[in-house]
Amino acid sequence: MKKLFAVWVLTGSLFAAFSEKIQLAATPEKSDEPGVVCMFSFDLGQVKSRQTADARVSLPATVAGDGMTPSMKLYVVSADGSEKYLVTSTIKTTHSGVNFIITDWFNENSSQAELSFVIRQTESPAPAVSPKPGAKAQLIVDTAEQPGYPLEEMMAPVWESSRMIWETVLPISVDGKAPEGSLLFDPVGEITVRGYALDKTYQSGTDFILDGKTIRLTEKSPIPSLTYKQLYPDSADAPPKTFKSWKGGYIAFTEGNYWNDRQIAVTYEHAGKWGGPVPSTGKKQLLKTKKALRSGEPLKILLLGDSISTGASASGKAGKPPFVPGYGDLLMTYLRSGSQSEITFVNASLGGMVSSWGLSVAPYYAAPEKADLCLLGFGMNDGARVPVEQYIANTKKTMELIKAQNPDVEFILIASFQPNENWRSLSPMDGYLPALKQLESESVAVADVWSMHEYFLKTKRYCDMTGNHVNHPNDFMVRVYAQVIAALLGE
Incomplete structure (x- = not known):
């Protein structure tokens, strides 16, 4: 050359x-x-x-x-x-x-x-x-030599650890009260609160007060916050941008730094008992992939999905601190760190796409790769309009096309985290998970991010865990995506 x-x-x-x-x-x-x-x-x-x-x-x-x-x-x-x-x-x-x-x-x-x-x-x-x-x-x-926090911290399963690492919160003021947000657990001992990029540290008592699971801002706190009316304004012209809410009124929406610049990251020890879903470990599933990882055999992994699968709203995808990559890249880094396998990763995902697009490009961008493991990550955009039956039919046909080129391929079907239900109805998307579960077999496993996010939303607001307030995960949820998928590939 x-x-x-x-x-x-x-x-x-x-x-x-x-x-x-x-x-x-x-x-x-x-x-x-x-x-x-x-x-x-x-x-x-x-x-x-x-x-x-x-x-x-x-x-x-x-x-x-x-x-x-x-x-x-x-x-x-x-x-x-x-x-x-x-x-x-x-x-x-x-x-x-x-x-x-x-x-x-x-x-x-x-x-x-x-x-x-x-x-x-x-x-x-x-x-x-x-x-x-x-x-x-x-x-x-x-010039930053490493991400804001190491791989083992990014991949520590939230359902197993007694230490929550950089859980994100966006303090919200409701009816003129002090801005506050909720953690998943009651912290034990001191907590560390930083800006989303981990470049600022905030002080307990001066900048915020901890009340059980609640972080409440002090009167002169420098910690950014929003009001509930800013999340769900009455006017279509309200900043930064808006979408119509199916419940009436509007919902604040934008890409970029708007949400992350207002979120804080919290690390703390806790003695709480996990009360949410425990992700599947894929027992008696994906045995070929697991064997390759254990024995150090070469492995090709393909990811085909929408914007979430491209890494949209992950700080690393945007080249911003703390440099958490999209869940696919994070998962590959994690798998490579624990295996001698030479892992080839092909991510053919594209933002805004639905399962029918995946089906249309599978003959060109998926099947010819003859991957050993294929991750399908559609559903968020389908969920606005595609009936369960059509979504599952598209998924099955895509799998058949890929399997025709490599009969030994294994699949992980990713049940997406939830859209903001104040933006659009959860139906028909809430029917995708049980339908995907019906496709499980020894060679097909479902990564259930949907149920994990559903559990978080019992305690936390959507704005705590998003990069655009409607349908993109922030770094915290990106890590959960990778953790849930990695659990399927464990022993």
Whole structure:
């Protein structure tokens, strides 16, 4: 490959004084080889820190025409010209670029002086993707060397641990009373309260008062809060944005930092007894996958789902502190940490999609992968309009298409966390879980995030655990997703 050396730019602070973005830019080289979008190389000589909480490759791109959603694959190219697959990115035809998160791989390979990549488009009836004229490919590396908290803390099951780690709360004022929010348990001893990004620490007695499970803000507390009317305003023009509520009135909604900037993260010890659902351990299920993990055999895992499965609203997906990745990437990091298996992870998910889309792309983006384990993560967008019978029919047909290419494939069907029931009715989505359970077998298991979230909502508000207030999980719930799925792959 022709060497295309990079320039670098240091951008502004994102995480207190120790998180900045280093951007390496390279001119993409086109190729006449079918399916190749472009090639490029980065010189790492000026990157001082070779450990990072976030590394990603970005390419401004254009899509020629409408049609099926295109899917790209990023490969790293070695000195001898051989290629190794890294990550997949499926995009809408309206997207202006392609992004690939490569944090784990970068941390293992950043000692190299130069990194070379090629982007290939997965064969399908989708329109062709090409680099935007005059634009540069970028390697973006954060100077923060690790996520806000370690893997073992992110993956400590909430239903087993006597220590809650960074449980999130958004204090709300109702009828002019002091803003407050609820924890899942009564803390024992001192608690630690920080901002969502873990960059600010708040003091008990000065900034908040703990009353059983309740965290109540003091009169002059610097902790952010909202009023109930701000959550559920009367006007469609209320900030930040609104959706109509099926119950009447409106519900506050927006992506980005609005909700996370107002949530606090709380760590505490407790002596409470878990009273919620205990996720399945998949006993006598997924035995081939478990055997591969135990024996160190190579394993390919595929994830096909909607925006939640892409990692939407996870801080790591957005490249923000505390850098919790989407549940798929978090799960892969966890599995790799406990197994000698070489795990290939293909995430072909796309935001806004429903199970019928999964069925339509399965012949191109799922079945040909011949994965050993396939995770299907649809339901949140189906739940607005797709009857249970159609949702299950789509799921079964998708599984059949994938199984036709690999009869030994195993499946995890993910029962999504709940939408905000003040936004839309839980029906028909509340019928998806029992219907999915009917599909279980030795090779098919259900990850029940729905029931876990339902239990949390008996104590906590929806705004405590969301990244957009209607249908995206925040970091706390993303971790629960990964924990529930990981339980299925235990002993």
